[in-house]
Amino acid sequence: MERLTVIILICLLAGLSECEEMGDQNQINQNLTTELSYEDTKAENNNDVSADPGSETPATRxxxxxxxxxxxxxxxxxxxxxxxxxxxxxxxxxxxxxxxxKLEASERKVAALNSTLTELRTMYEGQRQVAFSAALPTGTTIGPANFLYPLVYRHVLYNVGGHYSPVTGYFTAPVQGVYYFTFSSFWWGRNTGNSGGSLYHNGNQIVSWYGYSQAHSISGSNSAVLMLQVGDKVNVRLWENRQISDNGNKYCTFSGFLLFPM
Structure with missing residues (x-):
């Protein structure tokens, strides 16, 4: 745009120069015309001695x-x-x-959307990383007790997200979704007695195990897929007057993980 303006100004200056040249040529023509007009006027008006040779004639104008x-x-x-x-x-x-x-406003909106997407992705990936596995303390026998005894699996094998508590024995759901849980049990069976317990969801009995023997060790296991809401709790409880045992082989375990969020 500036280049075009410069070109037009150059043309304007060239036009002015041309006009000045034409003015000079006009002055020459004016002088010539004046001389011719003077001679003609002198010839035609022989008696007019007061004629002004420098006066402008019609041809000059x-x-x-x-x-x-x-x-x-x-x-x-x-x-x-x-x-x-x-x-x-x-x-x-x-x-x-x-x-x-408008472009700057669009860039700000895109940056804000990217930031939101990054936060949502991080949150979503964090929510999906839910899994745990724990075992009972080694070299111990629990029971019999005259009440439902909440088992606390203190030996944590894996607990990504930290949603299982080795202090209370409860798993707390961080997001709404479908979860899978499994547990196993063992009892030496050296004395007359039996073993049994259940998986509980918010205090409600879901699935169980049971074993009885007077001379042999007994074991049991079970599993379940549960739909949990945020904050729901799942744990394993030993029935009344039942026993459970373990040692360094870690027979008694409690595990779970998120299948998919809802």
Whole structure:
């Protein structure tokens, strides 16, 4: 745009130079015309001795008028074009500034969306990383007790997300979803007695195991798929007057993980 303006200004200066040259030529023509007019006037008006040889004749006025008409309209047209060009340039600058503002606003929105997506992705991935596995303390026998005894699997094998508590023995659901749980049990069976217990969801009995023997060791296991809400609790409880045992082989375990969120 600036280059075009410079070109037009050069053309304007060239036009002015041409007009000056035409003015010089007009002066020469004026002098020649004046001399011719003077001779003609002297011949035709032989008795008029007071005629002024420097006075402007009709032919001279015609030459001057023609020169002015050639120069002045071109100058005005160039100046008008320059004004229109300047207005168009200002309009273009305003349009570009508005476009830049819109682009900057769009970039801010995209950045905010990217930040939100990153947070949601991190949250979603963190929610999906839910799994645990734990075993009873080694070298111990629990029971018999005259109440439902909550088993606490203190020996943690894996607990990503930290949603299983080795202090209370409860798993707490961090998100709504479908979970899988499994547990196993063992009892030496050295004395008359039996073993049994259940998996509980918010205090409600879900699945169980049971074993009885007077001379042999007994074991049991079970599993379940549960739909949990946020904050739901799952644990394993030993029935009344039942026993459970373990040693370094870790026979008694409690495990679970998130299948998929809902």
């Amino acid at each position: 015609t030459v001057n008028k023609t020169t002015d008409q050639l120069c002045e309209p071109n100058i005005y047209m160039v100046l008008k074009e320059l004004g229109a060009l300047e207005e168009r340039q200002k309009a273009t600058v305003r349009a570009l500034e508005e476009t830049n503002r």
